Amino acid sequence: MTTLEATRAAADATSGSAPGASSTLDENTVLQVNHLKKYFPIERGFLRRNVGVVRAVDDVSFAIRQGETVSLVGESGCGKTTTSRCIVRAMSPTSGEILYRTDEGKVVDLAAMSMEEIRPLRRGFQMVFQDPFSSLNPRMTIYEIISEPLKVSNIGTRSEREDRVADLLRRVGLRAEYMQRFPHAFSGGQRQRIGIARALAASPRLIVADEPVSALDVSVQAQVLNLMMDLQDELGLTYLFVSHDLSVVNQISSLVIVMYVGRVVEVGPPQALFKQPKHPYTAALIASLPKVNFSGEVLERAIPKGEIASPANPPSGCYFHPRCPFAIDVCKNVTPELEEISPGQYAACHRARELDLST
Ligand SMILES: Nc1ncnc2c1ncn2[C@@H]1O[C@H](COP(=O)(O)OP(=O)(O)O)[C@@H](O)[C@H]1O
Ligand code: SF4
Ligand SMILES: [Mg+2]
Known part of the structure; x- marks a missing residue:
């Protein structure tokens, strides 16, 4: 089974509806990413010779x-941000399809479109960025920041935009009069609320949130996550939620996709994935979550052993084999395919059926 079939079938298993065909989306699907690849050239020397990818x-x-809410998780460098940026076409993919259902219900392939063709569709999909400090222009007022997507799409008059910004600020738990201020006046959590308000300005249906709480204090993380969940319910939003932290996605996702070195290694609903991971890498990620006692003291934390493989020079066979405690000979030579191991749960591991990785 291909990654595509597996993730789609896993999504079907989670939401309990019939599987869709590969190049046509069923009416409930907002986004279908097919065989997405992004390779960066490695250039060396004065002549910038291409020496690899x-x-x-x-x-x-x-x-x-x-x-x-579909979540994308994995350690730093596994390709989460690159995937997100390709989807919103902040960068062009090397190959693959990004099938997107427009506000009018038409299915288009964002990967094959020019920036000009994408511009009128932009209001439908927006991104929330990881770093609320660098993602807000310090020289723009909060009004200018939040209303920018409206201005770009030529939506509303100045006074209509002011009303909209006031409404958005209230929705994200801030005061309307803050719109006259500049970003430096706000804390990290408040800035991320402003980033969320900006993403919501043009009434998108899909939000791609790249580690939206990772830069925030733990206490503030929960508030911003709760806000995002409330907004999802109120506005019927669809989320691609990116995180390096499995504990963050556990509560909020219907489907979790675990990535390692640019590839999907496990897909499943969070409850199953947490209780009974099928891929040793997922198990290692779960084991690395801090275990705390009642007074908040960290008791143990098992960091996965070894270095993360380099996507410029990945190992042979299963990319995880140099770090995997269960590796056998075949793992060094043969790349495992994603397969359904238990209903709705998929893993790319030669030993997934025989290993008991329950937590
Ligand atoms: N513009 C770029 N040029 C070359 N390599 C890049 C570029 N952007 C990201 N990479 C590399 O691609 C890999 C995936 O990066 P990224 O998508 O940022 O991962 P993540 O968000 O999961 O931490 C990393 O090895 C990173 O160094
Ligand atoms: S294929 Fe082999 S090396 Fe890779 S995760 Fe499974 S057991 Fe480990
Ligand atoms: Mg990232």
Whole structure:
């Protein structure tokens, strides 16, 4: 089974509806990513000779249905940001399809479109960025920042935009009069609320949130996550939620996709994935979550052993084999395919059926 079939079938298993065909989306699917690849050239020397490629995203496929949250997790460098940026076409993919259902219900392939063709569709999909400090222009007022997507899409008069910004600020838990201020006046959590308000300005249906709480204090993380979940319910939003932290996605996702070195290694609903991971890498990520006692003291934390493989020079066979405690000979030579191991749960591991990795 291909990654695409597996992720789509996993999504079907989660939401309980019939599987869709590969190049046509069923009516509930907002986004279908097919075999997405993004390779960066490695250039050396004065003449900038091409000496290789970084396979940042290497054949990633998944589907997101209307109103659901699909999470992308994995350690730093596994290709989460590159995947997100390709989807919103902040960068062009090397190959693959990004099938997107427009506000009018038409299905288009964002990967094959020019920036000019994409511009009128932009209001439908927006991004929330990881760093609320660098992602807000310090020289723009909050009004200018939040209303920018409206201005770009030529939506509303100045006074209509002011009303909209006031409404958005209230929705994200801030005061309307803050719109006259500059970003430096706000804390990290407040800035991320402003980033969310900006993403919501043009009434998108799909939000791609790249580690939206990772830069925030733990206490503030929960508030911003709760806000995002409330907004999803109120506005019927669809989320692609990116995080390096499995504990963050556990509560909020309908489907979790685990990536390692540009590839999908496990897909499943969070409850199953946490209780009974099928891929040793997922198990290692779960084991690395801090275990705390009642007074908040960290008791143990098992960091996965070894270095993360480089996407510029990945190992042979299973990319995880140099770090995997269960590796056998075949793992060094043969790349494992993503397969359904238990209903709705998929893993790319030669030993997934025989290993008991329950937590
Ligand atoms: N513009 C770029 N040029 C070359 N390599 C890049 C570029 N952007 C990202 N990479 C590499 O691609 C891989 C994936 O990066 P990224 O998508 O940022 O991962 P993540 O968000 O999961 O931390 C990393 O090895 C990173 O160094
Ligand atoms: S294929 Fe082999 S090396 Fe890779 S995760 Fe499975 S057991 Fe480990
Ligand atoms: Mg990133």
